Amino acid sequence: MSKAAELAKWGEVSTNGQVSGRRNIVINGAMQVAQRSTSVTGIGASGGYFTTDRWAISVGATSAGRLTSAQVGDGPDGIANCTKLTCTTADTSIAAGELLQFQTKLEGQDLQQMNKGIASAKKVTVSFYVKGNAAATYSVEMHDRDNTRFNSQEFSVTTDWVRIVKTFAADADDGSSPYGDDNAVSMSLNFNLHGGATYTGGSHTDNVWHEVVNQRLGDNATSFFDSTDRTFFITGVQMEVGSVATPFEHRSYGEELALCQRYFSHSGDVRNYAFVHSGYSSTEAYGNFSFSVPMRTAPAVTMKSSGRNLYSNGGARTVTSFNATNIGTYNFAHKVVGSGWTSGHACHVDVDAGTRFYEADAEL
Amino acid sequence: MNIISAQYMNATNLHDGTTYKDTIKATIGGQEMYVPLDPANRHYQAILEWAKIDGNSIEAAD
Numbered sequence: 001m002s003k004a005a006e007l008a009k010w011g012e013v014s015t016n017g018q019v020s021g022r023r024n025i026v027i028n029g030a031m032q033v034a035q036r037s038t039s040v041t042g043i044g045a046s047g048g049y050f051t052t053d054r055w056a057i058s059v060g061a062t063s064a065g066r067l068t069s070a071q072v073g074d075g076p077d078g079i080a081n082c083t084k085l086t087c088t089t090a091d092t093s094i095a096a097g098e099l100l101q102f103q104t105k106l107e108g109q110d111l112q113q114m115n116k117g118i119a120s121a122k123k124v125t126v127s128f129y130v131k132g133n134a135a136a137t138y139s140v141e142m143h144d145r146d147n148t149r150f151n152s153q154e155f156s157v158t159t160d161w162v163r164i165v166k167t168f169a170a171d172a173d174d175g176s177s178p179y180g181d182d183n184a185v186s187m188s189l190n191f192n193l194h195g196g197a198t199y200t201g202g203s204h205t206d207n208v209w210h211e212v213v214n215q216r217l218g219d220n221a222t223s224f225f226d227s228t229d230r231t232f233f234i235t236g237v238q239m240e241v242g243s244v245a246t247p248f249e250h251r252s253y254g255e256e257l258a259l260c261q262r263y264f265s266h267s268g269d270v271r272n273y274a275f276v277h278s279g280y281s282s283t284e285a286y287g288n289f290s291f292s293v294p295m296r297t298a299p300a301v302t303m304k305s306s307g308r309n310l311y312s313n314g315g316a317r318t319v320t321s322f323n324a325t326n327i328g329t330y331n332f333a334h335k336v337v338g339s340g341w342t343s344g345h346a347c348h349v350d351v352d353a354g355t356r357f358y359e360a361d362a363e364l
Numbered sequence: 365m366n367i368i369s370a371q372y373m374n375a376t377n378l379h380d381g382t383t384y385k386d387t388i389k390a391t392i393g394g395q396e397m398y399v400p401l402d403p404a405n406r407h408y409q410a411i412l413e414w415a416k417i418d419g420n421s422i423e424a425a426d
Contacts, residue, residue: 045366046365046366046393048365048393183404184404280376280378284376286378296404297402297404297405298400298402298404298405299400299405300392300397300398300399300400300405300407300408301397301398302395302396302397302398303396303398323373323387323389323398324387324398325373325375325386325387325398326375326386327387327398327400327402328400333375335375361397361407362405363406364406
């Protein structure tokens with residue numbers, strides 16, 4: 001790049017505010033946080049969130065392909081962690097509706113700076129580090145979920161870490177409309193790793209916004225499920241407004257964890273003593289748990305520990321059920337039903353040491 | 365989302381002792397979850413879609 005061109009680029013960077021404040025729209029792009037688990041095997045029958053926070057595996061029609069997802073400490077220089085996907089069961093007979101994506105979903109209220117769907121719409125640049133077991137070609141895709149529009153670009157993977165940079169065209173006033181300014185999903189950033197004719201049957205063109213499903217995956221797409229030798233490593237994912245990929249924005253672990261906890265949080269691995277409750281009656285007792293940060297929406301709560309008891313007036317009492325109730329974005333009530341305690345008396349719930357008491361899921 | 369069962373759960377109004385429909389107790393992906401009746405919750409959205417399929421229904425509260 002010439003000096004003049006470089007200066008012009010930096011002028012654009014400055015205009016877009018890319019040199020100040022938070023640039024990276026993606027949460028947990030450095031794959032630092034893995035609250036659910038650091039490794040899950042046998043993924044593929046259905047999608048979901050498995051290891052690194054905010055990153056989901058999305059699947060289409062039933063595939064025989066299976067994979068392991070793991071957070072591993074094998075990142076490129078300057079980025080410690082990455083997500084590693086390993087094919088454990090191959091699928092070389094690809095049905096039309098099959099699809100495999102590594103994906104993060106974003107709230108519309110966090111995307112307003114893109115000016116989506118209006119004349120002043122801005123370009124968006126996505127950058128990330130990838131490597132694999134062998135050469136492969138996949139595609140990275142912005143999926144506008146509010147307007148069902150797609151824009152994908154192919155990229156190549158080698159056996160060495162490479163930073164990929166893709167600038168996406170502005171999606172202005174061509175029939176789309178702005179992203180909703182709310183807490184619902186408006187866009188997903190997809191890494192398309194495998195797909196059938198439903199997604200590959202058309203003629204693909206890089207970096208064009210369209211609404212044609214069979215043009216979503218590139219014409220040169222490798223199938224991640226083509227062999228059990230296949231691996232895919234990814235980290236340092238950044239999405240920023242403008243046409244320039246600035247250096248990856250490093251955040252502290254604590255800051256990244258707090259961002260992730262808006263979508264998923266848990267009690268921590270607790271020790272075997274007291275969560276204070278009180279007897280509402282002789283058969284119902286209540287306690288309250290506050291979430292680490294306010295969650296995106298009222299979460300689904302899973303009570304994790306099987307070793308729970310209620311103690312009151314110096315002894316263990318009979319418990320018939322533990323429930324989560326009155327779940328909000330800030331907290332939820334824990335209801336214990338049983339007998340042997342006294343209305344108005346304090347009691348405490350005891351759980352097995354080293355186990356989680358609850359998990360709360362408000363993911364998109 | 366692999367939903368096996370779903371049942372409404374009532375909660376007690378601690379002010380007057382009355383009960384109201386509060387959550388859905390669901391078994392999803394092998395885990396028992398308490399799902400709030402919140403249209404923005406993805407598990408609640410999935411349960412409503414699941415309940416539209418013949419043979420599936422959200423059981424009434426006990």
